[in-house]
Amino acid sequence: MKSYKLVRYNIKSSLKPIIIYYCIIIAVITSAIILTKISGGNGYSSGLEFSSMIFLFVIGLNFFKENFYFAQANNISREDYFKSVAIAILEVTLGMSIFDVIINRVYNLFQMCPTLYDMSYNNFTGAPLNIEVWIQSNSIGTLFGTVTFLFTFYMAAFAIGLLITLIYYKCNKTMKIFVSLSPLAIVAIYGKLAVDYPEFGEKVLIFIDNILGISTKNSYMAVSTFIGLFILSMFFVYILVRKAVVKRV
Template structure:
């Protein structure tokens, strides 16, 4: 089955990049630990796993054109190429999440390094979060529930980041110069438009904030709401990618 072949190819293609990324990532973590021990002061870091999300987003941006050309030259259909590529990112996203959890727990032995999960849904949801960290008051929760939730939360964020980058690069690939400019300017124009709407209808802002808090479970400290939201977003972006690639041609 060609989907399986694309799946294996995408995984293999990412191994070297992931290895290089973690080589740099671990080196930075070690440097922080050395600085903490040599300075005599308290050194802390937070949310460093965001770098993994940025890495996998960039991977999504670079996973279409060359791979699409290669697959078409091997008579792989657009459908098989898309599904194989999307499916390959699921084990990569959760594999990276697993590695990040391990690295983070080791790093926390030496310096305080709360994850985004700790800061949003964990035991750091208090005022003066970083003050607690810097004073050495905060202690990371290593319960099975926290470890599992951190792993799942990071995994779905990484998968979403890849799908977002993948869709963006397909949009750019299919667009002419004018459309590319429009796509690039659209986020800024949307922000300006939203600001105008909020000025005219102030109630929309509070309603929008409540909606965002609900779908991400911020008020109730419910990480499963965020996990579900990212899963739905990942599936939606995958469907959009499928629609965009149905009639895509080689350029």
Template sequence: MKFLKISKYYYFESLFAIKIYYAIFISILALLAFSRMSSGGNMSSSGLEFATVIFMFVVGLDSFKSDFYFSQSVSVSRKTFIKGLILGILRITVLMSVIDVFLNRIYNLFVPSPTMFDMLYTTYRDIGMRDHRTLEFIWKQSNEIHILFNTFIWQFALYTFICLVGLLITLIYYRSNKWMRVVVSISPVIFFMLMRGLGNYLTDFSGSIISFMDKAFGYSNMNSYMAVITFLVAGGIMSAFIYLLTKKAEIKE
């Protein structure tokens, strides 16, 4: 099946960048661990995997043009190309989520460092890192199987969502003319300014938005599966738009 070959091509094409990223990331972790040992053990960190979120966004931004041109040069249909590309993205996000969970557990042997998942969906949210009176570290990371699995699946869904956001943005730019690119570039700023303005005057509206986000991401009841479902459903919707934008995309000289 051609889409599996496209997926494999995209996956192995991305491995070099992933290796470079983790070489830098692991070097930084080693430096931070050394710094903590040198400072007498008074240092902590948190949410370092946010660097992977940024990396996945960049991967998404760089995932279309060259691969699309290659697929068209070998007469692969646009539908097959998109199926292969998204499958390749899923393979990458699975790999990077596994690596990030593993690296975080190793790093925590030297430096207390909750993941973003820990900060949102575990007891860390209630107790924090230190005792406010003694300033001693009181948080201990759980290595129970369900915590490890939930961290992995939450990160996988988040990374996939972010990568698809990057891919959708680059496709919108690719399909747009000069003026539409300007509109697309400034629209997020206008949107957030509008939402902020409405929030100041329409308290019920802003409260409804906050309540919806709370339920969609399972924050109040610490239900990370709601966030996973939200990320994957949003990713599925974006995948449909990505296909529609690719369907009539032309090779640009």
């Protein structure tokens, strides 16, 4: 019961930034539609879901400390806290994935805006050559596939953001610098290996293509990958939460 009460608290703590985010998105979309109508041209945009993904990643980065302190102040166990966080992530990301699809469909009534799902797994073949002839599908299969893809994409981004902030929480200043620089080091090492050993770079790209199902147009490969990332991230979150202590600053 305590975990479900904390779920409401966790969602409530994220509600204000979510509302602000969607107000900005709707304002930007509305401005784009108006400018397109005024200019008399054919507007085009795509992949607005990346904005939601980045937003949820940032929410994840700011999701731990205040909520964890609240849970500890109210004698809520770490297990209940973890359950509440997992449920809140699922509810928030599911709600945003559905809302994003609704916004996208309304936007497409005025201006072309294929989703990530359309561009990767559906009938969109690219702009500008396809801009005049492409018609967005609103079939049940497409809508379900889009929501499922975005839902798992978003929850993986949220969980990774939460994991990163927990790692930072546990690290000292030296380790924080190391953690911050490690992605850059990985990219640099990969770039060097890809140049020196082209077959290695090609195999990495093929692997990424396979786990995302892009060439085969199988979005459920990506869904499975994102679910795996979410579970793996939350596994480490659980380990770190069990050992987390309230820092008196």
